[in-house]
Amino acid sequence: MSKLPLYVVTGAKGTGKTTVIEELRKLMPEYVIFDYDNVIEFIKDDFGKFDKHQLLNIWLRVARDIAESGRKTIICGIIWPYDIERCIDFNDFKHVYYLALHCDDKTREIRLRKRKNTTKEKLLKNNDFAKWFIEIADKYNPPIPIIDTSKTDATKVAQQISEWIHGLEKNKNSL
Secondary structure, three states: OOOOOEEEEEOOOOOHHHHHHHHHHHHHEEEEEEEEHHHHHHHHHOOOOHHHHHHHHHHHHHHHHHHHHHOOEEOOEEEEEEHOOOOOOHHOOOOOEEEEEEEOHHHHHHHHHOOOOOOOOHHHHHHHHHHHHHHHHHHOOOOOOOEEEEOOOOHHHHHHHHHHHHHHHHHOOOO
């Protein structure tokens, strides 16, 4: 069986990863699309902590099993390329492609303030992470494309993600 690629939509909190999933599923029903955060509640310990590496290994195992049936997977979540490369099943994919969602600080703050437990400290930390992610995006091979979600609705963002994936798949050398 030939290896399939894995697609990862990443970015800081509040950039629209979870929001875009429903639209992606409508546009790309031939792909299995997951929200990385959906299983966290099942692996938390008694103190609400969980092992992020364990969670990522679980998702890669699920994606690998799906690939074995000939389907491709998109995982949406705060995922760093370095962390995926350390996973047990990383080498079972032909390539892992990353795309980052990003938005301006004001938009991200508005979105995050709607969530519970958002503090000024968490907002500042998340803004720093968002900036860092943008700074490192060009350092990966291939560079991580960035979609600005500040003023773009989820349907258009999903369309851009779909075009990115289909563009990669047209280039037979990348798959």
